[in-house]
Amino acid sequence: MTTTEDLVPHVDAQAVPHDTLTVLGRVPADATREQAVAHLVEAARLVRRRDIEMVRAAGLGHIGGEFSVIDVLVTLYLQAMNVSPGQLDDPERDRFILSKGHAAAALYTTLAMAGFLEPSQLETFMQPQSQLNGHPARTKIAAVEASTGPLGHGLPIAVGTAFAGKLDGSARRTFVVVGDGELQEGSNWEALMTAGNHRLSHLCVVVDRNRLQQGARVADTNDLEPLADKLAAFGLEVVEVDGHDHGALLDVFANVPAASGKPTAVIAHTMKGHPISFMSDNVAWHHKVPSADQVAQALSELEQS
Amino acid sequence: MTATTAPATPVSLHDCRDAWVTALIELAEADDRIVAVVNDSVGSSKLAPFQERFPERLVNVGIAEQDMVGVGAGLANGGKVPFVSAAACFLTARAMEQIKVDAAYSQHHMVLIGQSPGMAYGELGPTHHSIEDLAWLRSIPGLTVIVPTDPTETAQAVRWAAGAGSPVFIRVSRMGVPDVMPEGYRFEPGRAVQLREGNDVTVVATGTAVARALAAANLLEAQGASARVLAMPTIKPLDGESLLAAAEETAGIVTVEEALTSGLGGAVAEYLSTRRPTLLRFVGVPDTFAPTGPVEWLLDHFSISAEGITSAAREILDRR
Structure with missing residues (x-):
């Protein structure tokens, strides 16, 4: 059934007012923890602001799952991971794979914030011939390690990159973000078995645990609980964290690889649509496009956050 | 003495898997990026000698074809040259989306080896036949699809694929075939x-x-x-x-x-x-x-x- 809410508003990309993204770049090496967290908080706020403008301009996007994962992405790219724009050919770079590829706009905006993309490129999001496809493509953007979109692909690929690192005796780490609903795809559990059995210590699987999937709550669809027990039973070191708390995320990522030698699973508790009042934890905002008024209200709320 | 229609010299038939594994071991000796990825298919891929020689470079994910192809793509991302080898029927049908997205759309340099294709598993029945693979795979953009004729061409194709730089599928025949290709033959992709x-x-x-x-x-x-x-x-x-x-x-x-x-x-x-x-x-x-x-x-x-x-x-x- 199609409701009025499902209909994509017709919007001219050029007609949508937007700020050019202010590129904060990586957290300075000499920053205190307090400064680092403040940097990440501000970066996440700017990324959300640009993300909602992009979705509004494109008339397409997955804003709910983008807003739930942005804090994780910003923390990884601006501080936790050892990868920079000049380092994309370095075999020893840390790898990141966004398995929930529908949150592409969040990835693109974060990549721009970290200097991997020109901010002006964000204006092309989902436009004809853009490199910024609705799901990230490895062949279109150098910083994208794996093309994703169909669910259940990123984790097996991440297991492969981590395996290659292990064969090389390398210290490089592989981070992969999967949606919680995405874990209903069986390929993830095949990959988790491989990761656990081979003790791929330099693999970190982040579950964006926003508890909502496209059509309903995960618990009402095909429940994952007890998720932490399941991941532990597959041989992973399981950590639960507030996925919107940059300081807590920094601590978790700094502990990869875990002392136990197991791969790490981070259950990042998040809210879809966070922190916008009318989107947060609301299943309607999986891929709904905000009206002009809703964009204005969201931007105002972000201003005050 | 009765007349016979048999050829003067008996034609010997070869299982192309022997040529495949010999070529792979030669490649692996010269290049430590070469790895094999299997779904509990060491025996059916005739990879035992490879496993013996390079135990750490044989990644066995168990009976999990989607994982197998995804792991292959990740190994390629990590700088390896993966040869993902499994019965053609399971490799292609079970992991079709991974072949489409992780191999072809992503343009990862990985080699998919479809073992015992066609009706090689004869009596086991259509579940184990791979007669759809050529129609399916030729429809995927960016994937090279190779069906070697004999052991010589199998080895040539495997060697070429190791340097292809893009995803390749090779069908390796289990059913005996005679030597057909002339001495000194060199495989060229896209050439009859x-x-x-x-x-x-x-x-x-x-x-x-x-x-x-x-x-x-x-x-x-x-x-x-x-x-x-x-x-x-x-x-x-x-x-x-x-x-x-x-x-x-x-x-x-x-x-x-x-x-x-x-x-x-x-x-x-x-x-x-x-x-x-x-x-x-x-x-x-x-x-x-x-x-x-x-x-x-x-x-x-x-x-x-x-x-x-x-x-x-x-x-x-x-x-x-």
Whole structure:
């Protein structure tokens, strides 16, 4: 059934007012923890602001799952991971794979914030011939390690990159973000078995645990609980964290690889649509496009956050 | 002493998996980026000697084909050259989306080895046959699809694929095939090999069907017809030039494959229909699942035989 809410508003990309993204770049090496967290908080706020403008301009996007994962992405790219724009050919770079590829706009905006993309490129999001496809493509953007979109692909690929690192005796780490609903795809559990059995210590699987999937709550669809027990039973070191708390995320990522030698699973508790009042934890905002008024209200709320 | 029709020198038949694993070990000795990825298929891929030689470079994910192909893509991302080897039926059908997205769309340099393809698992039945693979895989952009003719070409294709820089699928025959390719033969992707000159009709065959096509050419010769035989080891990209020449210089083309005729046959028909409409006949498995039987019997059952190919060629010759 199609409701009025499902209909994509017709919007001219050029007609949508937007700020050019202010590129904060990586957290300075000499920053205190307090400064680092403040940097990440501000970066996440700017990324959300640009993300909602992009979705509004494109008339397409997955804003709910983008807003739930942005804090994780910003923390990884601006501080936790050892990868920079000049380092994309370095075999020893840390790898990141966004398995929930529908949150592409969040990835693109974060990549721009970290200097991997020109901010002006964000204006092309989902436009004809853009490199910024609705799901990230490895062949279109150098910083994208794996093309994703169909669910259940990123984790097996991440297991492969981590395996290659292990064969090389390398210290490089592989981070992969999967949606919680995405874990209903069986390929993830095949990959988790491989990761656990081979003790791929330099693999970190982040579950964006926003508890909502496209059509309903995960618990009402095909429940994952007890998720932490399941991941532990597959041989992973399981950590639960507030996925919107940059300081807590920094601590978790700094502990990869875990002392136990197991791969790490981070259950990042998040809210879809966070922190916008009318989107947060609301299943309607999986891929709904905000009206002009809703964009204005969201931007105002972000201003005050 | 009774007269015999057997050839003076007995034809020895080879399992192409031996050539595949020998070539892989040679590659791995020279290049430590070479790894093998399997789904509990060490035995069926004949990889035991590889595993013995390079135990750490054999990644066995267990019976999990989606994981296997995804892990292969990740190994490629991590700087390895993965050879992902499994029974063709499971590799292609079970992991089709991974082949599409993780290998082809992502343009990861990884080599997919479809073992025991076609109807090699004869009596095990259509669940274990891989007759759809050529039609499926030739529809995926950016994937090279190779069906070697014999052990020489199998080894050549494996060596070429190690340096291809893009995703490749290679079918490795388990059913015995004779040596066909000439000494010193070098595989070139997208190039057909003319194994026999002829100006009346052309037989374009791939993989296990090539030896049968040559046998058909002998039968046709005895009937006074000269058949050109082209081996078509690359289904994608197709050698259009050789097809156009055959279409111009002979009365028509018979395609032959141990697969649904929507594989090589479909590819040839698509290519020629818009460029030079040509009289065609397709030998292979029609739109059906195979009955129970050993592979050689099944090949005869579907007329993938010297007699069947000859009869298809006659249909073209008789309409001249």
